[in-house]
Structures are given as C-alpha cells and as structure tokens.
Amino acid sequence: MRRNAWNYRVMDSHLNGLGIYEVYYDEDGNINYFSNNAVSPRGDSLEELKKDLLLYMEALERPILNYDKLIDQFMK
DSSP: OOTTOEEEEEEEETTTEEEEEEEEEOTTSOEEEEOSSOOOOOOSSHHHHHHHHHHHHHHTTSOOEEHHHHHHHHHO
C-alpha cells in the first residue's frame, strides 16, 4: 500500500453499531489513523457524490473492522 493511502471501511462499535469510517494507512499498510465518527457521502456536484458513493460501496466488500479494538490499540 502506498504512503498516505486511505479508504472507507465499515466498522462495528458497541455504542454506535455499524458505520462507515475513513481509515488511513502507513506505507506498510498498517492503520495509523481513522475518523472518530462515521462519515457520510459528500460532493460538490452530483458526479462527485456518485463517485463518493461508489467508494462507500467498495467499503461494503472489505472485512468489517472492530472500532472498539482499534481504539484500545491506539490508546496503548
């Protein structure tokens, strides 16, 4: 994975259930940051919104991450 790569990922949280989050990776593909809250699709035009929605759909094809476990890892 290239440096500063990111994607949307589905995460499961015991408080908020399933949501889609922004996840950022280091050059080795390890998670080094993720959004605190679930994000929503956005765009400055209908075409940009469609592209963002396609990225959300890709997130549904990836394994679900556990938000609570990731928080614990980053707090250590």
